[in-house]
Amino acid sequence: MIVFCLFISCKEVKKANSNLQIQENEIEQLLNFFNVNAYQAELGTYYSEVDNEGKVMSGKVFNVALSRLIYGLSYSSEVIPSNLKNVQKAADSQLQKLVGEDSVGPYFISFFDLQTDRADSSSNSDIWQQAYGLCGLSELYRNSPNDDLLSRIHNLHDSLIKRFHDD
Secondary structure, three states: OOOHHHHHHHHHHHHHHHHHHHHHHHHHHHHHHHHHHHHOOOOOOOOOOOOHHHHHOOEEEEEHHHHHHHHHHHHHOOOOHEEEEEEHHHHHHHHHOOOEEOOOEEEOOOEEEEOOOOOOOOOOOOOOHHHHHHHHHHHHHHOOOOOHHHHHHHHHHHHHHHHHHOO
């Protein structure tokens, strides 16, 4: 009976390792497209408007698109540790270029244009920009705890609550 249980257990571990390898390959292919075609190493961020062939269509970096990449790169760093280097730079860039501040506190800006070095000038702050920004940074913190990042997340979260709290 013990030998039978051991055989079944080993078979399940082999199957799980095989599935993990398939996932790792798929994740690497998907994220490599952005690492190769959209990453701006000089500024440590990713262009958001890239066509299917990898041609950069504009210099804009959209908060939602960058937040999705930050989340994906952070999440994948468990199986592809090298992704952590780029994601930390992208998060730093996001916090520098895509965060504004007003009387309520810090908030995520819709986009930043690397070609004109200008951010979205709209004073509108919608909840989905804030939620995406916080999700990406929270996943980065989960995979790479950092006191400064946690403090920034708390400040942005507190501002989100003040800004959108419905009495």
